[in-house]
Amino acid sequence: MTKVILNMSVRFVVLILIQVLIFNHINFMGYINPYIYILFIILFPANNNRTLFVFLGFLLGLCVDIFSDSGGVHAAACVTIAYIRPVFLKFSFGTVYDYQSIKFNQIDFGSKLTYFSALIFIHHFIMFSLEIFNISKILLILQKTLFSGIFTILLCLIITILFSQKRK
Amino acid sequence: MQQIINFVLRNKTFLVFLLLFGLSLFFTIQSHSYHKSKFINSSNMVTGGVYQVANGIGQYFNLADENKALLEENRMLKTIVYNLDLDTTRLELENFKLNPSYKFRTAQVYKNSYSQTTNYLTINKGKKDSIKVDFGVVTSKGIVGIVENTSQNFSSVLSILNTRSRINAQLKKTNHIGSLVWNTESAEFAQLIDISKFAPLNIGDTIITGGQSTIFPKGVLIGTVNSFKIDNGGDSYVVNVKLFNDMTNIGHVYVIENLQAAEIKSLQKPKND
Known part of the structure; x- marks a missing residue:
């Protein structure tokens, strides 16, 4: 248990630092940035303490917000995906999975992709809507959501593959 | 009373979610109003x-x-x-x-x-x-x-690449003033709005800060006129200004x-x- 807490704390800090120091400055094609820090929310162990999890999501978003001067847009998006994550766990992995015992490095690629994409697109959509805050620019919001989302999904998949511990 | 406590305990995740989401919305809206973004900023x-x-x-x-x-x-x-x-x-x-x-x-x-x-x-x-x-x-x-x-x-x-930024600017050769804003489309261009349609604009004209604000001295360079058109109201120009500064560097x-x-x-x- 202590090991899990320590592991999660390290992941929390490292993901925020990598996000604000490297991935916020990629600006591919002028405006496409990946937001890989939400890997923390995506890969958080699925246990019963959802209140704590929602709070951690908020804290994660707020930290990124403070670094990037963006008000509360990351916090709002993170809190939302942290809250609705169980729905997508069930949706992607089916009810056969008792979602207390999912091991994220043992699931097949298809359901992993569905799960990642759903959460990432919802996060990006909320974030860009709040950042642009203008309903007449809905096309810009959708465009940013789509391109940044694809970039984030690719990077998240690569990172999870690189760092998965397969002991045989 | 017992029922209220039970209700709160049963829905505590949802209530925490609502509270935190409301808080982040508050921060977001606050950051959209000038001079009020006091809590969430990177100058700490x-x-x-x-x-x-x-x-x-x-x-x-x-x-x-x-x-x-x-x-x-x-x-x-x-x-x-x-x-x-x-x-x-x-x-x-x-x-x-x-x-x-x-x-x-x-x-x-x-x-x-x-x-x-x-x-x-x-x-x-x-x-x-x-x-x-x-x-x-x-x-x-x-x-x-x-x-x-x-x-x-x-x-x-x-x-100046911020939708909330509004800076007093003018043409270098005449004293026609306007406001410098940004339409979020490119980091190389800002827009000069509210400039009178009687102003003699040419492509390549220099835009400088006006002396009307107490923030900048008059004559700080901004950019050159790249293109211009009459705005929807018909009274003023919207000028696309190519910035001298490379804002990305x-x-x-x-x-x-x-x-x-x-x-x-x-x-x-x-x-x-």
Whole structure:
């Protein structure tokens, strides 16, 4: 248990630092940035303490917000995906999975992709809507959501593959 | 009572979610109003410190370009000074200290963003170096933004590439004034709006800051006219301004303090307040 807490704390800090120091400055094609820090929310162990999890999501978003001067847009998006994550766990992995015992490095690629994409697109959509805050620019919001989302999904998949511990 | 407690306990995750979501919405809306984003900004000790360390590593890669920019600026200033027909032996900084209107300080940019719709910079001078809110920030090439929050050692600067930024600007050759805003489309262009349709605009004309604000001195370079059209109302031009500054690559900046700002403001304030 202590090991899990320590592991999660390290992941929390490292993901925020990598996000604000490297991935916020990629600006591919002028405006496409990946937001890989939400890997923390995506890969958080699925246990019963959802209140704590929602709070951690908020804290994660707020930290990124403070670094990037963006008000509360990351916090709002993170809190939302942290809250609705169980729905997508069930949706992607089916009810056969008792979602207390999912091991994220043992699931097949298809359901992993569905799960990642759903959460990432919802996060990006909320974030860009709040950042642009203008309903007449809905096309810009959708465009940013789509391109940044694809970039984030690719990077998240690569990172999870690189760092998965397969002991045989 | 028992039922209320039970209800709260049963739905505690949902209630926490609502509370935190509401809080983040509050922060978001607050950051959209000028001069109110006091809590969430990158000019605090922790974020400033992290950016300082990162900048300490990164700045060596730009040293050559920075030197070139400084040399170019020195060349320009020397050309002006020696062609002005002044007594250059008396041209010491001390002689300007009697009655200056503007004070310049240097600062280094620790963080710069340009891909969002609300962009900010973080610089390495703060309250300790007497940087205050509403000081102007420029480089040798042109305008950068306005200081919005300060802490002991750092300040965050509202970039001109921000939908909330609105800067008084004018044509260099005539005195037609307008406001410089940004439509979020490109980091190379800003837009000059509310400029009278009687203004004699040409492509390539220079746009400078106007003397009407107490933030920037009159005549700080902004950019050149790239294209222009009459706006929907039909009374004024919307001008696409190509910025002199490469806003994606800013290393050292100057922070401008208008020493007469308080006097001007007190004069402009209505008397029956």
